[in-house]
Amino acid sequence: MSGAKEIRTKIKSIQNTQKITKAMEMVAASKMRRAQERMNQARPYAEKMANVMAHLAQANLEYKHSYTESRDPKRVGFIVVSSDRGLCGGLNINLFRQVLQSMSEWRDKGVEIDVTIIGRKGLGFFKRVGVNIVSEATQLGDKPQLADLIGAMKVMMDAFSEGRIDRLFLAHNGFVTTMTQEPRVDQLLPVSAAEPDERLEQHWDYLYEPDAREVVDALMMRYVESLIYRGVVENISCEMAARMVAMKSASDNAGNLIDELQLVYNKARQAAITQEISEIVGGAAAV
Amino acid sequence: MANTIKVEIVSAEEEVWSGEGTMVFAPAEMGEIGIAPQHAPLLTRLKPGEIRVQQEAGEEQFFFVSGGLLEVQGHLVTVLSDTALRAGDLDEAAALEAQRRAEQAMSDRTSEVDFAKAKAELIQAAAQLRAIQKLRGKGRG
Numbered sequence: 001m002s003g004a005k006e007i008r009t010k011i012k013s014i015q016n017t018q019k020i021t022k023a024m025e026m027v028a029a030s031k032m033r034r035a036q037e038r039m040n041q042a043r044p045y046a047e048k049m050a051n052v053m054a055h056l057a058q059a060n061l062e063y064k065h066s067y068t069e070s071r072d073p074k075r076v077g078f079i080v081v082s083s084d085r086g087l088c089g090g091l092n093i094n095l096f097r098q099v100l101q102s103m104s105e106w107r108d109k110g111v112e113i114d115v116t117i118i119g120r121k122g123l124g125f126f127k128r129v130g131v132n133i134v135s136e137a138t139q140l141g142d143k144p145q146l147a148d149l150i151g152a153m154k155v156m157m158d159a160f161s162e163g164r165i166d167r168l169f170l171a172h173n174g175f176v177t178t179m180t181q182e183p184r185v186d187q188l189l190p191v192s193a194a195e196p197d198e199r200l201e202q203h204w205d206y207l208y209e210p211d212a213r214e215v216v217d218a219l220m221m222r223y224v225e226s227l228i229y230r231g232v233v234e235n236i237s238c239e240m241a242a243r244m245v246a247m248k249s250a251s252d253n254a255g256n257l258i259d260e261l262q263l264v265y266n267k268a269r270q271a272a273i274t275q276e277i278s279e280i281v282g283g284a285a286a287v
Numbered sequence: 288m289a290n291t292i293k294v295e296i297v298s299a300e301e302e303v304w305s306g307e308g309t310m311v312f313a314p315a316e317m318g319e320i321g322i323a324p325q326h327a328p329l330l331t332r333l334k335p336g337e338i339r340v341q342q343e344a345g346e347e348q349f350f351f352v353s354g355g356l357l358e359v360q361g362h363l364v365t366v367l368s369d370t371a372l373r374a375g376d377l378d379e380a381a382a383l384e385a386q387r388r389a390e391q392a393m394s395d396r397t398s399e400v401d402f403a404k405a406k407a408e409l410i411q412a413a414a415q416l417r418a419i420q421k422l423r424g425k426g427r428g
Contacts, residue, residue: 038300038301041300041301041302042299042300042301044295044297044301044302045297045298045299045300045302045367048295048297048365048367049367051365052330052356052358052365052367055328055358055360056330059328116385116389117389133389134386134389135382135385135386135388135389136385136388136389137385137388138388145300145370146299146300146369146370147370147381150378150381150382151378151380151381151382151383151384151385151386152382152385154378154379154381154382154385155382155385155386158382205328206328206329206330206358207327207328207329207330207331208329208330208331209315209316209317209320209329209330209331209332210316210317210331210332214332215330215331215332215356216330218332218356219330219356222299222355222356222367222369225299226299229299229300
């Protein structure tokens with residue numbers, strides 16, 4: 001009966017694992033809902049910002065900001081948004097693959113690469129790969145604060161305005177549905193010109209306080225930051241969705257394993273009983 | 288509708304408030320400004336302080352901002368409020384910190400406390416206190 005006992009302990013341990021994965025699935029589901037809410041809350045700011053940018057494109061601006069300036073790329077920057085924790089399926093790996101592909105395209109053209117990492121998983125990965133990491137931000141938690149990102153972002157944005165990098169890309173996961181997340185690499189800098197707002201009349205300018213240059217600087221900076229922040233928030237939604245799906249399939253797998261083991265266990269038990277009976281019968285016949 | 292102006296206050300993390308007001312006061316960088324309906328288009332930076340929106344019923348709404356941008360577009364006031372403290376040297380410190388962490392991730396080192404951060408936090412705390420005191424004074428009166 002030794003085989004049956006072993007199988008029983010195995011079933012027990014799989015059941016325990018299943019309990020954990022089920023719990024993680026439910027936690028991820030509720031966190032995903034909250035992350036999606038945050039994604040929606042971040043939307044008005046991005047929309048208002050885009051509006052102001054459109055107005056600004058319409059206004060007769062005498063000052064051209066460095067973020068709009070397009071240069072021949074000699075060195076490019078990537079901001080890679082990843083999750084802090086694992087157990088979320090292929091989410092990070094899919095993104096990294098996309099990033100590496102785009103990186104190798106640049107490298108083939110003889111362009112050098114700087115990287116800013118957001119999230120622990122990305123840090124671990126790109127450290128191993130051996131790219132030049134110029135700044136990082138990790139341990140943002142489920143509720144990322146813009147304040148925690150400022151430093152990491154500024155390193156890259158300064159590098160752009162000082163001409164050390166000529167392009168800046170943001171790599172993050174885009175939330176399509178709960179089941180699908182799409183790795184994306186978008187260009188942040190130079191910013192593409194905003195569409196002028198048609199409803200406003202031509203030929204006017206803002207009053208700027210203190211002056212156009214400083215205000216536009218502040219605006220541009222916040223615009224790019226809001227794009228990055230949005231990417232981070234969206235990535236968290238993706239992380240939760242991916243974790244939920246991964247944990248659900250893990251729970252299902254555990255269920256299948258338990259069913260199979262249960263069958264094996266039953267057979268082993270029956271065999272043991274049959275053997276015992278035949279031994280008794282055999283013994284009785286011998287007497 | 289000519290005597291009200293639409294006000295929208297948003298931060299990167301959430302929509303704070305939106306509604307109609309007869310007059311808006313904001314802590315612009317060059318001093319407090321008041322915006323009446325039909326104000327000329329204006330774009331300005333804000334410093335930490337409070338935004339007051341006077342409404343038609345004589346009510347007044349208070350909001351604390353730790354800086355940001357304000358846009359006036361005749362019919363609309365948009366406040367793009369910062370959620371974080373922003374100051375040139377503070378941002379610089381944050382950038383250096385992020386850079387240092389990246390270097391540290393490759394090799395290990397310890398950090399120091401920086402004064403720029405402490406200073407900017409003090410400024411914000413003071414502005415917050417002033418806003419609270421004003422609100423309290425109003426509550427009693």
